[in-house]
Amino acid sequence: MHIGVLGTGTVGRTLAQALVDRGHEVRMGSRAAGNEKAVAWAGQAGPLASEGSFADAAAFGDLSINATAGAASLEALESVGAELLAGKVLIDVANPLQFSEGGPPTLSVCNDDSLGESIQRAFPEARVVKALNTMTAAVMVQPDLVPGAHTVFICGDAMDAKAQVTGLLEEFGWPRAAILDLGDITAARGMEMYLPLWLRIWGATGTAVLNIELRVAE
């Protein structure tokens, strides 16, 4: 598949590499073509990898992944424009974290809204699926870094888009039984509001290589 990965940070590079490793053609997008990190990544990732602007990446992709910093995601997607996103699956893995002096990070949107919903509202013709935002990048693409079974959540309004994302998650090594569909895109609220708990668990355990397993009464 042709996949656009928007964002050149750890999450973007980790996802882009994992996709190339599985045979997908990936274009990494950033604010402007020629971004140093994107060029470096594409240079070492082989012939399936390329880089360009956010719009270049989204135009290239049959599916795109928003791996930009949550606070910058809407601006990045606006630079792509609605037309290039229309009808395509857009996986939103970002968290709207904002970092302030002194205190712990907070969310720039939460409670009665979410980044996932904001993106879906801004681009109503994109088929937005929230996924993978509840863990560190390495675990997203290599779930067996965390011992035992554990859970990845997805949500979105389009069932066929969620089916496509489920397929990608399986390529990353997620067993079908570990993938829980939480329903429509409003579930992005819960998935993003989990972040403050995740950050405290990281603090308490001393590692970000963690996840939660959902356990339900029979």
Next chain:
Amino acid sequence: MHIGVLGTGTVGRTLAQALVDRGHEVRMGSRAAGNEKAVAWAGQAGPLASEGSFADAAAFGDLSINATAGAASLEALESVGAELLAGKVLIDVANPLQFSEGGPPTLSVCNDDSLGESIQRAFPEARVVKALNTMTAAVMVQPDLVPGAHTVFICGDAMDAKAQVTGLLEEFGWPRAAILDLGDITAARGMEMYLPLWLRIWGATGTAVLNIELRVAE
């Protein structure tokens, strides 16, 4: 131990009964002594059970549990007054859920504050421990309703208070290894902000008898 349970809802009654069952003397508190549900509970729960106002319950307890509705918790505790809470452990199991017409419940406080912190600020001499708010009442006191290992979080500023709460959790059947101390009371933000995710998991799985197990890389 003498324990005051503030609140007559499902959570309060479940906790009160579990404590009586383990030999504690419990006074259930409500807005005014003689509350119908509290009288009914105390009447069937035997000689270790009694009921009264919120202040009666807190005065009775060497330790108290806030099991009131989150939106009403500060008012309930104000009716108790700082003096009766000073120096005592106060376990806050409430969630600041507010229910609106049409939409999903939201939190009345979150992101840069929490109910747990609000209570600790309002009653600085109480030793507030947030615990058990991340699951349904039945699971709080009978963790084996959920199969396998799963996690209960606690947080608070006073280590000795958390040790005491850990002991109570063990009485309820929580193995020591399942109890994760997330640090000071500001971790109540994460514990409370998990609720929207928990509600969506309930919706997706069809049962509230669920919990999460924390899995961490070795």
